[in-house]
Amino acid sequence: MLKKLTSTISNSKVISQYKIFPLGDSAVTFDMGNSISEPLNQKALAMQHWLLAHPFEGLKDCLVAYSSLTVLYNPVLIKKYYNPASTAYAWVADKLQQAFEKTVQTKQAARELIQIPVCYEAGYGPDLAALARSTQLTEQEVVAIHTDTIYNVYMIGFLPGFSYMGEVDERIAAPRKQTPSPVLAGSVGIAGSQTGIYPLNSPGGWQIVGRTPLRLFDPFAPEPVKLQAGDRVQFYAITKEEFVSYSVI
Numbered sequence: 001m002l003k004k005l006t007s008t009i010s011n012s013k014v015i016s017q018y019k020i021f022p023l024g025d026s027a028v029t030f031d032m033g034n035s036i037s038e039p040l041n042q043k044a045l046a047m048q049h050w051l052l053a054h055p056f057e058g059l060k061d062c063l064v065a066y067s068s069l070t071v072l073y074n075p076v077l078i079k080k081y082y083n084p085a086s087t088a089y090a091w092v093a094d095k096l097q098q099a100f101e102k103t104v105q106t107k108q109a110a111r112e113l114i115q116i117p118v119c120y121e122a123g124y125g126p127d128l129a130a131l132a133r134s135t136q137l138t139e140q141e142v143v144a145i146h147t148d149t150i151y152n153v154y155m156i157g158f159l160p161g162f163s164y165m166g167e168v169d170e171r172i173a174a175p176r177k178q179t180p181s182p183v184l185a186g187s188v189g190i191a192g193s194q195t196g197i198y199p200l201n202s203p204g205g206w207q208i209v210g211r212t213p214l215r216l217f218d219p220f221a222p223e224p225v226k227l228q229a230g231d232r233v234q235f236y237a238i239t240k241e242e243f244v245s246y247s248v249i
Contacts, residue, residue, distance in 0.1 A: 001009035040067035046103040057081040119243040120210040153231040161199035161217030
């Protein structure tokens with residue numbers, strides 16, 4: 001099962017540069033830079049929490065990415081309930097500005113460390129041997145480095161429940177494959193400085209180093225997606241026998 005431990009996060013840095021722009025006529029993005037940055041990601045999460053704690057009519061969703069927050073809204077409802085002097089987009093952009101200003105000094109709440117079992121043995125990590133050769137490490141060293149790091153879940157995307165985590169130790173960072181190949185659900189991959197788990201069978205271009213027996217996406221469960229942006233994750237190695245006998249949740 002997912003093991004959860006207590007973890008704390010330091011305060012986010014104050015961000016002074018950002019862009020606000022529309023995505024069509026019913027979404028707006030608050031972008032703090034195109035980078036993998038935990039302080040920026042934590043700021044985006046803080047803004048999301050503020051908006052969800054101060055909802056408005058027409059708010060449909062708040063989506064966190066690496067260093068941005070996108071708000072989906074219903075412009076008809078905003079015009080109906082608030083009669084903005086300008087456009088619905090400008091009204092929502094002002095809400096995002098408020099969220100940014102209200103959360104500048106907000107402390108990040110303690111988060112749980114989620115420990116996930118992964119089998120790195122032959123047949124479960126088809127790209128592990130090639131990755132070890134390319135990095136001039138043994139397979140055991142790659143596994144040790146991969147399991148030694150605590151990863152931040154920056155965002156969920158690509159597939160329902162696909163978790164983008166980072167940052168991978170530079171010693172085992174690896175480029176994406178030039179040609180995607182079939183990937184089994186539960187596969188744990190590396191791409192650049194990112195690591196992640198495929199929740200479903202899918203074509204994929206990440207270097208697959210292992211597989212978890214956990215079911216991280218279940219559309220019929222009360223909580224369909226097991227990992228969320230802001231979670232902290234650490235992998236631990238299990239054997240083939242443990243994988244087969246594991247109680248999948």
